[in-house]
Amino acid sequence: MLDETDRKIIQATQAGLPLTPQPYQAIAEQLGLTTDDVMMRMSAMQNSGIIRRIGAVPNHYKLGYRFNGMTVWNVPDETIDELGQKVGQLEFVSHCYHRPRHPTEWMYNLFAMVHGKSQQDVDQQIQQISDLLGDYNLGCDVLYSTKILKKTGFRTTARMQEVEQSMEQLPSSGKSKGTQPVTD
Amino acid sequence: MLTTLHKQLLNDYQRDFPLSARPYQDIADALGVTEADVLSAFTELNGNNFISRIGPVIPPNHIGVSALVAMSVPEQQLQAVADKISAYPEVNHNYEREHRLNLWFVIIASDAEHLRAVIDSIERETSYPAMLLPMLDDFFIDLGFKLDLNNA
Numbered sequence: 287m288l289d290e291t292d293r294k295i296i297q298a299t300q301a302g303l304p305l306t307p308q309p310y311q312a313i314a315e316q317l318g319l320t321t322d323d324v325m326m327r328m329s330a331m332q333n334s335g336i337i338r339r340i341g342a343v344p345n346h347y348k349l350g351y352r353f354n355g356m357t358v359w360n361v362p363d364e365t366i367d368e369l370g371q372k373v374g375q376l377e378f379v380s381h382c383y384h385r386p387r388h389p390t391e392w393m394y395n396l397f398a399m400v401h402g403k404s405q406q407d408v409d410q411q412i413q414q415i416s417d418l419l420g421d422y423n424l425g426c427d428v429l430y431s432t433k434i435l436k437k438t439g440f441r442t443t444a445r446m447q448e449v450e451q452s453m454e455q456l457p458s459s460g461k462s463k464g465t466q467p468v469t470d
Numbered sequence: 471m472l473t474t475l476h477k478q479l480l481n482d483y484q485r486d487f488p489l490s491a492r493p494y495q496d497i498a499d500a501l502g503v504t505e506a507d508v509l510s511a512f513t514e515l516n517g518n519n520f521i522s523r524i525g526p527v528i529p530p531n532h533i534g535v536s537a538l539v540a541m542s543v544p545e546q547q548l549q550a551v552a553d554k555i556s557a558y559p560e561v562n563h564n565y566e567r568e569h570r571l572n573l574w575f576v577i578i579a580s581d582a583e584h585l586r587a588v589i590d591s592i593e594r595e596t597s598y599p600a601m602l603l604p605m606l607d608d609f610f611i612d613l614g615f616k617l618d619l620n621n622a
Contacts, residue, residue, distance in 0.1 A: 296526065299526055301523060301525075302525045303493075303523075303524050305494075305509055305512055305513050306509075307494060307505060307509070308491060308492060309493065309494075310489070310493075325489050325491075328526065329489055331526070332526075336528065337526040337527070338526075339485035339486070339526070340486070340487045340489060341484045341486065341487040341527070342484055342487065342515070342521045342523075343521055343522045343523050343525070344480055344521050344522075344617060345519050345521060345522050348520050349520055350618075351617075366607075367607070367609075370609035374609035383608055383609065384605070384606040384607035384609065385538065385603040385605060386606060388603075392601060397603075403618070427569070429567040429568060429569045429574070430567065430568050431565040431566065431567050431568075431574075432566045432567065432568055
């Protein structure tokens with residue numbers, strides 16, 4: 287379980303580790319901890335899965351991946367674990383989630399965000415997922431975003447003081463138009 | 471223009487950034503460059519917005535609860551409704567998408583009760599029903615996203 291110190295470490299690192307030779311020491315000093323304590327706690331959080339990874343978070347949009355689609359698929363429930371694992375491993379899929387259906391309005395239970403440098407790339411990726419699912423593909427759709435209406439990273443509000451959340455997300459292009467994935 | 475070092479940092483350090491006293495020095499040793507080279511390359515990537523940050527990435531729903539929500543809003547009201555929704559501090563992403571369900575946003579709350587309260591409030595305020603799509607399973611196998619940087 288996370289304690290208050292763990293939460294403070296997550297919060298203090300959400301804007302990014304400082305680009306100075308001893309970044310963990312800088313975080314430690316900011317929080318009144320020792321460098322070893324910060325590193326040990328981060329290591330423990332990584333082992334327990336609270337931290338998925340530590341690394342550079344690329345801005346895919348800025349790097350030329352301007353064509354992003356939220357692909358949604360209807361697959362039989364009994365196959366979703368196996369198929370979801372397979373789709374999630376595709377190198378162009380950045381997120382892959384099982385979400386509930388809402389019959390009859392929304393029958394799609396598998397979500398996969400895909401990213402390409404051209405519409406043609408994305409079309410090929412969608413075809414690849416379709417081929418992978420084969421007969422288990424009972425229907426699909428692709429939702430492109432036309433406008434980013436809000437995109438914020440980590441924040442803390444009084445009501446959310448218990449929430450120290452870093453989204454697994456693709457960063458914003460900083461532009462108001464473009465195709466960006468929805469993540470949660 | 472991205473240098474070889476920029477590309478190595480982008481593709482090889484999306485994960486496994488060293489958890490050590492001198493992580494940039496460790497990366498420098500692995501790549502055969504200096505710590506100053508690594509620091510300046512990361513600073514350039516950061517300054518040019520090729521990376522948004524270096525740091526820990528936390529999977530969804532490990533801290534707090536979140537849900538993807540979809541709404542169908544008439545086009546002429548979309549911006550006004552979106553503005554109301556975006557005003558909630560609990561709303562993280564908010565996108566217009568090409569679909570009958572044309573407004574998609576993510577709510578992050580401290581717990582299930584808080585999440586429900588925010589959704590109820592949004593439905594009351596906008597008078598449109600919210601379709602809740604919380605994550606049931608995360609299939610993402612995190613190998614890092616392989617970037618094609620040939621033309622970058």
